Amino acid sequence: MKNEINIGLAGEYLTICDIILQGYKCFKVDERLPFDIVMFDAENKIYKIQVKSTLKRKTNYHSKNKISYTFSVTRQKKIRKKIKDGYTYLHQENKYTKDDYDILALVIVPLKKVFYYKFKDIKLKYISLKGDEKQHLYQCLKYPIIDEKTIKKIKRCY
Numbered sequence: 139m140k141n142e143i144n145i146g147l148a149g150e151y152l153t154i155c156d157i158i159l160q161g162y163k164c165f166k167v168d169e170r171l172p173f174d175i176v177m178f179d180a181e182n183k184i185y186k187i188q189v190k191s192t193l194k195r196k197t198n199y200h201s202k203n204k205i206s207y208t209f210s211v212t213r214q215k216k217i218r219k220k221i222k223d224g225y226t227y228l229h230q231e232n233k234y235t236k237d238d239y240d241i242l243a244l245v246i247v248p249l250k251k252v253f254y255y256k257f258k259d260i261k262l263k264y265i266s267l268k269g270d271e272k273q274h275l276y277q278c279l280k281y282p283i284i285d286e287k288t289i290k291k292i293k294r295c296y
Contacts, residue, residue: 149191149245150174156252157187160275161283172213172238181281188239193247195269206266209244231263241278254278 150166157164157177164177164187173186190209197205213232218225236257244253246269253273255265276282 145191145193145247146189148247149243150189152245152247152250153187153189153243153252157275162275172234175243177241179279179281180283183280185241185279186239187241187243188234189243189245191245191247204266206268207244207246208264208266210264211242211260212263233263241275244273 153175154164154166157175162177162179164175166174167176172188174189175187177185177187179185190211192207192209195205195207210231211234213234214229217228217230219228234257238257240257242255242257242260244255244265244267245251246253246267249269251269252275253267253271254275254277255273256278
């Protein structure tokens, strides 16, 4: 469990770093909320960002057994269930709703890359990435500070 928390925190801070280097204001929020970061665009519109992080590529059946970085875009909830000799824990998936977050940030921690998706563009429970996709933050914003031409000029932290 400790490593999972560290992977999640690393992803959140990489996302914060990426957002700040693009000229936006943002901050981390309380753990009990359905989103991890609050960000403001050029016109101070507020965006709620949910961050999902991963460390390694896996072979998975969601992408036809290809090796990829796979992210579950549902909430995982542990449910404690009483059994004969004590307790066991079951995992229950809960779907996010449009009120939970505006932007999903998928972070591949070893590559130090962040990929951004609008909530409305997410159709499946899993997203698989090769690691070279072009999913920039400005594509998710109503009032972006920068565009694709400018983003190529920015010295990224990775």
